[in-house]
Amino acid sequence: MILRPLRDTADDLHAARQVATEAFAALGAALGDPPEPPPTPAEVDRIDALNRHFVRHDPEGCWIAEAERGGGGGQALGVAVASRREAVWGLSLLVVAPGAQGTGVGRALLQRALEYGQSCPRGVISGSRDPRAARAYWGAGFALHPAMRLQGAVDPARLDAPDGPVTEGGDPEFLDAVDRKVRGGAHGPDHAQLLRDCRLLTVDAPGHQGYCFIDMSPSSASEAEPESGAVELMGLCATTETAAARLLTAALRDVPAGRKVKIPNVTAEQRWAVDVALTARLQPVPGGYLCLRGMAPPVGFVPSGQYL
Template sequence: MRREDVAACERISSSAFHELDLRTHQRGWPEPSPRSEDRAARWRGRTEHLLDTDPDGCWVAEVDDELVGFVTSLVRELMWILASYAVRPASQGRGLGRVLLEAALHHGRGCLRGMLNASADPQALRRYVQAGFELHPHLLLTGRVERSLLPEVRHVREGVEADRDLLDSLDRRTRGAAHGPDHGVLMRELRLLVTDRASGSGYAYVDRTGSPVVLAATGRKAAAALTWEALAGSDPDTPVRIAHVSPANAWAVELAVAARLDVWSSGFLGLRRMKEPTPYIPHPTLL
């Protein structure tokens, strides 16, 4: 992949995932809509970041000089992560996805562990299992927060650049590898909450709706405090979406039920040679 490919890759990603959302849409969910320009700009920014940090993990597929698919991946310490992966809908079923995934996996050939977030696409799931990944069902926790149910939260503060060492330490404890340079991207895009007490530490990146997008903590109590603080800042009229919650994170499901959020099954967490991280909520692409 080259830098001039990023815009075309974003369009393929948007088209492929919108088509998949339409195919897998569940009754009761909001109607799928194409990616907004704001989200598209953030996608391009994250992909350019990966081209800077992991150029050997980012590949495109061309047919007759036309870009029809791509994959982005990254290595952080001894972990390989699949960030994003799509083939144009009209070009699927021709083996391009398999070749792209093989190229990305080669980037992580020296890694001990691997992680990925997977949709419900059967072809992609088959490839992940063949590549040695175990699939763990994901949950989606969503709904409008009932304000009267919000508890008082103490000892959670706004995070700052000086917290980087703490964040990386929590990453290593929960998922086995630090986010390292990815924290710079996450800090630019999201609000950072931190708790750092003798009784427990943790951090959460929170989006504009008040939804935790990434969370790592030393225990359930710290994880719950960060999540409640995030939900307290949510818009009462906008549903929150806590996505990519694996079954090992029962604390998050219990909190969602207490907050009157709905619990749905949505996608999979793919893991290779590692246990489900907990307390942990992975980022959709940087995990």
């Protein structure tokens, strides 16, 4: 096996997407999940744009494992994508092709990705339900916090109006300041990347600050039925439970009744999220682990799977 940096080329981005699709499909099948449809062209563009963003900003955090030249001829075996944002290291992707799993490829990729974060006291990973992933992250010193995904068809009329003002949009410096207070490091360039596809809501009241990104037209929606994909919470960060609940309430009340919604990475600490989501008739399902190093789960923090 050869490990080399993942590059911003069509071949590498294709390999990363292909290995991820196959690895998650195999995991879903092993866990008895219904099969996912293949990614739509819009989804392909979004996945490639996401990986390109990290390759450009974090070239030393993104790695690809390939078969030695010869029999396997440079075939992609696995990919890791990690970011470093001030004091916070995050793992956006770790996947190994099904045929190569369980042979140490994931461990080797994770090792390279972790080296990139050596200077960061904090780390965040949205861990899947794969026990090998949990074991690898535990072995790297991360605490495993069981997480739920709040999902289902939303009934926004069940929610009372937010208990204070919520604004559309927000200043990048404000977002970074909230990040520093809540998770110990600003997202910096990630916010602009998120704004390409997501709606941004902010709360800026005395003693209560926060923001959230919501993907209202996810690329998994089919071209024929643009409303079919689940609206997804792509990160919520707030200094208080009040601000956090206000943001989630405002976000869910704006979703048309009956649309599917997905809120990943909720742990027992975000009781406000469970209260708001279950009031709006969403359901909790097991969602893997929120893996944290150097920090306990902040109360006002629901990270997205990729930007963390």
